[in-house]
Amino acid sequence: MRLRSPVAWTVAVLVYAGAGYAAEPPRAAAPPPKLPLGVSPTLWKLSVPAGAEPTPEKVALGEKLFNEKRLSADDTVSCATCHEPTKGFVDGKALSTGIKNQQVTRNSPTVLNAMFNATQFWDGRAGTLEDQAKLPILNPREMGMPSPEAVVTKVRAIPEYSAEFKKVFGREVNYDDLAAAIAAFERTQFSGSARFDKFIHGDDKALNASEKRGWALFNGKARCNSCHAANIVSPLFSDQKFHNIGIAAHKQDFVQLAREALTVVRTGDEKQIDELALETKFSELGRFLVTKKENDVGAFKTPTLRNVGITGPYMHDGSLVTLWDVMDHYNKGGVPNPYLDGGMQRLGLTEPEIDDVVAFLFALTDERYEKFNRQELARQTARKGKRPERDTEVALGKKGNLGDLAPNPDLAVKNPAELGAYGSETSIKSTAK
Secondary structure (H helix, E strand, O other), X not given: OOOOXXXXXXXXXXXXXXXXXXXXXXXXXXXXXXXXXXXXXXXXXXXXXXXXXXXXXXHHHHHHHHOOHHHOOXXXXXXXXXXXXXXXXXXXXXXXXXXXXXXXXXXXXXXXXXXXOOXXXXXXXXXXXXXXXXXXXXXXXXXXXXXXXXXXXXXXXXXXHHHHHHHHHOOOOOHHHHHHXXXXXXXXXXXXXXXXXXXXXXXXXXXXXXXXXXXXXXXXXXXXXXXXXXXXXXXXXXXXOEEOOOXXXXXXXXXXXXXXXXXXXXXXXXXXXXXXXXXXXXXXXXXXXXXXXXXXXOEEEOOOOOOHXXXXXXXXXXXXXXXXXXXXXXHOOOOOOOOOOOOOOOOOOOHHHHHHHHHHHHHHOEHHXXXXXXXXXXXXXXXXXXXXXXXXXXXOOOOOOOOOOOOOOOOOOOOHHHHOOOOOOHHHHHHOO
């Protein structure tokens, strides 16, 4: 964070005092609610700003707004349209569809555990759940409302909302409170209770032999933990950083596209970046649209792997249909391009090893979705014969120029699955009331 100058702070304090307000002392966040196995109380406290705790009244209003199609221009689309609770808060489509059947250029990420994200959206263009909630309502292809004022006017005209906003916030409807209510509902959508959580907490039978081999490969030869790291405090299986893994390189000349984009986004505000990200070919530039830094060309946020079995299709453009497709992509080291992340390297995984990693990934699903998880595993298994990303020759180093294979640790000497090296929250429990 960039600090303000002492002069600026002085002016700000004088103006604030002259307005007749007294600075309030920092407020401690409320203690976390009862959380499921695998959801860290420490992370909850770090992720919920003081004053933004999800009270029951605010959550109830937020859930109603989350499912409210009248927030869209033609009353046909709600937040839940692209984030269906029964589908793990995604829509199951490669690219989401908004009003008038308009398709956007990004895949719908899950709301589950989004409260723990350091930034929101695939490119991190929103810093909070409140900021994230505002943009889809105004995006022309998503919910299509022309302005925040138009949203407020429409909601105020609905008697039930006018009364509920006064009850919850003690005032008339405004856009900030509307976003705060939706964010409060989303802050109740934490997810743990996967079979993996039982395993890591001592139930050795919670994972089968294939899933245990997959967990070992995840931390070893497959190198998934390079970006999808997790521990007892931050169990999201995401480093929350942005990486170019070459997905968009299938269809874009990144160098030319970045040059062209610079003429557009240098003066871009939040609204423009949102529309470029969801409506134009510049979408493929990812984090670059936000930072305008060359290193961020084609970079997208590492998604959480929690519930990954039920939240496909995968990647920012939904171009990979199954987790086998995802593994094939990584196994050959991604798609070469000038901005490919330095950590991308072919893996040399065999077919049985890929099966084991996929089996482990399906063990990360919340038990609430166990039936859906089994259905998705069956559906994806049935597609194993269709593997457009599969290139065994490249993956095994028999062709291509991606250098030597990644080091293959001797799992007989150090097997992460047997070590259970996941950390302990003991040392910080005293901070979590």
